[in-house]
Amino acid sequence: MTRIRVIIPAINEEGSIARVIRDIPSFVSEVIVVDNQSTDHTAQEAQKAGATLLYEPKMGYGYACLKGLAYLRELxxxxxxxxxxxxxxxxxxxxxxxxVAPIIKDDMDLVIGARVKSKREPGSMTVPQIFGNWLATTLMRLFFNSKFTDLGPFRAIKYKKLLALNMEDKTYGWTVEMQLKALRQKLTYTEVDIKYRNRIGESKVSGTVKGSVMAGVKILGWIFKYTFK
Known part of the structure; x- marks a missing residue:
């Protein structure tokens, strides 16, 4: 049986984290929640729901993901x-x-969950998110002949291939860095259409002007870095 582990970065998600863990299929070997300086009961709720809990004191989505990878290396x-x-x-x-099916059945290296319009709840993605995804994936198509249509966070990748990417972004650029490096290293990839609903609680990125701007700067920075590298 394929050993699958899930990494969930989380900041102040006490109202949702148990639901997320509860709905994860039983074929998953371990669920790892990385608490990224929550000030609520996210950590307690995650533990009660059966997840492995890690703490990452440095704020940032990438920091949390890297903490999860460091844990996997020690297993x-x-x-x-x-x-x-x-x-x-x-x-x-x-x-x-x-x-995960394209990895298990078709030997793909990377799979992105694409938040297609037909399966999104109204309002589940903000205008900056939609525009940012369109701009980033358009530039990736122009510069790298990419077929990506989304930078969605729900994704799966072969562990060994992930290690070979040598991920380094600490904040908002984690998803686009992974996809750009996958293109550079010629990993096989695909997208699957997934449903997407309005989140519980307020977004730490798209829900604020600062977060939206910083995410946009990071994403474009990675694209131009690899374009002219």
Whole structure:
């Protein structure tokens, strides 16, 4: 049986984190929640729901993901597939079988959950998010002949391939860095259409002007860095 582990970065998701963990399919070997300086009961709720809890004191989505990877490196039982998932319940964890299927059945290296318009709840993605995704994926298509249509956080990747990417972004650029490096290293990839709903609680990125701007700067920075590298 394929050993799959899930990493969930989380900041102040006490109202949603247990639901996310509850809906993760039973074929997953371990759910790892990385508490990134929550000031509520996210940590307690995650532990009660059965997740492995890690703490990352440095604020940033990338910092949290890197903390999860550091934990995986220390495990005796090898991980074969890593799934990244947000803790706000905007994705449908029960669709994880669709996310990992192309890796298990078709030997793909990377699978992105694409938040297509036809499956999104109204208002679940903000205008800056929609525009940012369009701009980033358009530039990736122009510069790298990419077929990506989304930078969605719900994704799966072979663990060994992930290690080879040598991920380094600490904040908002984690998703686009992964996709750009996958293109550079010629990993096989695909997207699967997934449902997307309004999150529980307020977004730490798209819900603020500062977060939206910083995310946009990071994403474009990574694209131009690799374009002219």
């Amino acid at each position: 005796k039982e090898p991980t074969e597939i890593v799934v990244f998932l947000d803790g706000d319940y905007s994705d449908y964890p029960e669709e994880m079988d669709k996310i």
